[in-house]
Amino acid sequence: MNVVSILECHVDNFYPKEISIEWLRASQPLPSQDNPQLERNPDGTFSAVSSYHYTPTPEDSGVAFSCRVRQEYQERPLEETFHLQFRKRASVKLTSINLPQSQKLISCDVEDFYSADAEVIWKKNGHPVDSTEQRKDGNFEKRIYHKLDATEMKNEYMCEVSQEGFNDVLTENRFTQKDGLLPFSFYANKGQLDPKYIRVIWKHNGKEIVRYESEKMEVASRAVLFEADLRHGNASLFLPWVIVTDEGNYECEVNYASEYYKQAFKFNVLAPPKISVMSFVVMNVMSILECHVDNFYPAEISIEWLRDSQSLYVQDKPQPERNPDGTYSVVSFFHYKPTLEDHGVAFCCRVRQDGQEWLLEETFRLKFRKRASVKLTSLSLPQGQKLITCIAEDFYPADAIVTWKKNGHPTNSTEAKEDGTFVKRVYHKMAATEMENEYICEASQEGFNDSLIENRFTERAHPVVFVKPSPIMAGYLNNLECHIKRFYPGTISVVWMKNSNPLPGQGPLQLKENGDQTFDTVSRYPNSSTFEDFSANISCLVKHEAQEEWKKDVPIEMCRKW
Numbered sequence: 021m022n023v024v025s026i027l028e029c030h031v032d033n034f035y036p037k038e039i040s041i042e043w044l045r046a047s048q049p050l051p052s053q054d055n056p057q058l059e060r061n062p063d064g065t066f067s068a069v070s071s072y073h074y075t076p077t078p079e080d081s082g083v084a085f086s087c088r089v090r091q092e093y094q095e096r097p098l099e100e101t102f103h104l105q106f107r108k109r110a111s112v113k114l115t116s117i118n119l120p121q122s123q124k125l126i127s128c129d130v131e132d133f134y135s136a137d138a139e140v141i142w143k144k145n146g147h148p149v150d151s152t153e154q155r156k157d158g159n160f161e162k163r164i165y166h167k168l169d170a171t172e173m174k175n176e177y178m179c180e181v182s183q184e185g186f187n188d189v190l191t192e193n194r195f196t197q198k199d200g201l202l203p204f205s206f207y208a209n210k211g212q213l214d215p216k217y218i219r220v221i222w223k224h225n226g227k228e229i230v231r232y233e234s235e236k237m238e239v240a241s242r243a244v245l246f247e248a249d250l251r252h253g254n255a256s257l258f259l260p261w262v263i264v265t266d267e268g269n270y271e272c273e274v275n276y277a278s279e280y281y282k283q284a285f286k287f288n289v290l291a292p293p294k295i296s297v298m299s300f301v302v303m304n305v306m307s308i309l310e311c312h313v314d315n316f317y318p319a320e321i322s323i324e325w326l327r328d329s330q331s332l333y334v335q336d337k338p339q340p341e342r343n344p345d346g347t348y349s350v351v352s353f354f355h356y357k358p359t360l361e362d363h364g365v366a367f368c369c370r371v372r373q374d375g376q377e378w379l380l381e382e383t384f385r386l387k388f389r390k391r392a393s394v395k396l397t398s399l400s401l402p403q404g405q406k407l408i409t410c411i412a413e414d415f416y417p418a419d420a421i422v423t424w425k426k427n428g429h430p431t432n433s434t435e436a437k438e439d440g441t442f443v444k445r446v447y448h449k450m451a452a453t454e455m456e457n458e459y460i461c462e463a464s465q466e467g468f469n470d471s472l473i474e475n476r477f478t479e480r481a482h483p484v485v486f487v488k489p490s491p492i493m494a495g496y497l498n499n500l501e502c503h504i505k506r507f508y509p510g511t512i513s514v515v516w517m518k519n520s521n522p523l524p525g526q527g528p529l530q531l532k533e534n535g536d537q538t539f540d541t542v543s544r545y546p547n548s549s550t551f552e553d554f555s556a557n558i559s560c561l562v563k564h565e566a567q568e569e570w571k572k573d574v575p576i577e578m579c580r581k582w
Contacts (some may be wrong), residue, residue, distance in 0.1 A: 021106055027072040029087035029100065031056075033065045038092040041070040046083050050074075080104055108133050112181050130181050139182045200259035200266060206274040206281040207253025219275040220245065220255050225268045230257065264289050264317050264346030291317035291347050293371050295382040300389050300466065301358045309354040311369035311382065315347045316340075320374035323352040328365050332356075362386055390416040390441060394463050410461035413443040425460040485562050500545040502560030506538040514543040515561040523547070 029041060037058050043050040056068040070087065082103060090097040110133035130140050207213060215235050222230040222243065229241040237247060244258040255274050259266050270285040293316035301307035311323060319340045325332040335355065340348040352369065364385060372379040392415035399407040412422045420442070436442055485504050502514055510531050516523040523545060532540045543560065 021076055021078065021108065024073055024075050027074055027085070027087075029070040029072070029089075030067075031070070031089055032067045033061065033063075034067075034091060035065045036092065037066045039068070040090045041068070042088040042090070043070070043072050044086040044088060045080075047086070076104055076106070081106065110138050110181055139180075141180050200262040200287065202257040202259070202270055202272070202285050202287065204255045204257070204272050204274075204281075204283055205253055206255055207276060207279075212251045213253060213276060215247070215251060217277045218250050220250065221273045222257050223271045224266075226271075259287075262289055264291070289317055290373070290376075291315060292373065293321065293380060295369060295371055295380055297369055297382050297384045299367065299384045299387050301356070301362075301386045302389055302391065303358060303360070306355055306357045309356055309367070309369075311352040311354070311371075312349070313352070313371055314349040315343065315345075316349075316373065317347045318374070319348045321350070322372045322374075323350075324370040324372075325352070325354045326368040326370060327362075329368070358386055358388070363388070388416065389465060390414065392420050392422075392463050392465060394422075394461060396461060408459060410463075411443065412463040413437070414441050415465060416441050418442040420463055420465045422461065422463045425462060485560065498547055500547055500558065500560075502543040502545075502562070503540075504543070504562055505540045506534065507564055508538045509565070510539045511565065512539075512541065513563045514541075515563075516543070516545045517557075517559045517561050519557050 027043070029043075031039065031041065037060075041056060042052075050072070053072055056070040058066050058068050060066055084101050084103060086099050086101045088097050088099045110130045112130050130138055218232065220230070220232040221228060222245065224241065224243075227240075229239070229243050230245045231238040232245060232247065232250065237245065239245070242260060244260065245255065246258065249256065255272060257270070257272070267287060267289040270287055272281075272283050272285070274281040293313045296312045296314075298310035298312070301309070309325070311325070313321065313323065319342075321340070323338070325335075332354070335353075338350045338352050340350040342348055366383050366385060368381050368383045370379055370381045392412040394410065394412050397409045397411065399409070401407055410422060410424060412420055414437075418436070485502065500516065502516070504512065504514065510533075512529065514526075514529060516526055526543075526545060529541045529543060534540060547558075
């Protein structure tokens with residue numbers, strides 16, 4: 021509401037391509053905007069998307085809008101009528117309430133959204149408790165809460181919110197129970213105490229961090245001592261958002277009137293790991309499974325791989341790396357050669373922290389991949405045009421991204437083959453004026469580290485020239501060799517020169533075509549050399565339309581037969 025939004029009208033699989041698209045509100049035409057761009061489909065039909073920028077107001081609620089399409093030679097237009105589906109983005113906030121017996125209630129409040137279709141969940145080894153209510157202003161409120169007991173404080177809880185109609189459909193807010201409490205009660209009698217006679221000192225690893233004396237509080241850390249609780253004999257120290265450096269030995273001293281209390285604490289920090297798995301594999305090829313274990317403390321953990329609940333053989337133990345916040349992260353790589361029998365089987369990365377009874381598991385199934393092969397073809401067209409095509413085939417699944425890179429957008433088509441793999445064709449039609457440009461076909465697939473296959477197609481490929489030095493025997497017939505590689509087009513000339521003068525009797529060239537449509541050739545010149553040739557300047561002169569003349573001198577190593 022009251023925000024510029026985009027209405028989309030998808031018009032697919034029509035022919036011929038001459039159409040007009042009109043937007044209407046309450047049967048009245050809306051102001052025209054940019055014409056849609058047509059794209060040709062593999063079967064020769066066309067598709068188009070008309071995107072209309074519109075700012076809806078409360079007056080548009082319940083009003084009929086239409087996308088009207090007229091095709092040439094058709095008497096009646098086609099029309100799709102609809103009503104606007106209003107959305108309002110939710111706001112998310114997290115709260116926590118301390119309960120008796122060291123319990124805590126954590127709540128995810130999602131409010132001020134519209135309509136009532138937001139999906140809200142807690143993620144924590146269990147199922148959410150969900151409640152949606154309508155407020156007086158017509159908006160909705162969804163509250164998800166979770167009650168934690170003392171044994172659950174080590175876990176991380178994540179509140180996720182998604183709404184239909186928003187591209188960034190996932191709003192993620194993290195709540196981690198990282199608050200610490202060092203409980204210390206120093207006065208058993210009931211009733212309030214006089215703060216004038218209370219003196220409290222907290223120390224961490226021998227360093228004073230909190231002092232309360234003469235009704236004044238001095239704090240040298242993030243720790244919190246609640247003055248109101250002191251009146252009831254409670255000198256507990258609250259540590260908000262515990263970090264690794266909070267670990268260590270704590271000591272509390274309390275004086276009240278003539279009474280003296282002292283207690284020591286050992287505070288251990290525990291950060292449970294977060295686990296994610298990369299499970300891309302290639303059938304019958306040694307692949308690497310990755311288990312990422314992040315942000316845990318302390319550093320001592322064990323990682324185990326399982327297949328169908330059965331432990332796999334142990335490989336190298338990874339070494340954790342320390343993060344800037346003092347926690348640790350590690351990646352376990354497992355080398356595995358998958359077969360057809362692994363399809364649909366549950367694999368697992370199991371993580372156990374030393375000293376903890378619980379363990380964490382990430383169960384997954386292998387994501388099979390087959391690497392695409394890429395080839396380039398060209399077809400000459402009338403009027404000096406050329407159709408160049410990039411074909412990526414024999415890959416699996418159908419998520420390969422294939423593009424031409426040349427100041428424009430690709431035309432893309434993916435088809436399934438009989439063997440269950442896919443083929444993707446990307447073609448580009450070049451006018452005669454474009455022949456000097458270079459086109460790069462790139463094919464990338466998720467799950468391959470070297471995810472980019474790059475093949476270059478250049479209408480003019482510069483030749484690579486080198487001569488093959490070999491000893492020349494004086495008084496005998498010798499072959500001089502000039503190698504020219506990877507040039508396009510195939511029209512090329514080679515002239516052998518001696519002291520800048522052409523040598524007679526040069527034969528024709530034999531061209532060899534490469535897989536990328538460039539050519540190779542070798543020019544061999546039979547020459548009866550004398551010792552005078554040792555001081556002569558013999559060279560190979562190459563002429564090709566992709567560059568200026570190229571002259572390569574031939575090093576002469578003269579030998580005598582004994």
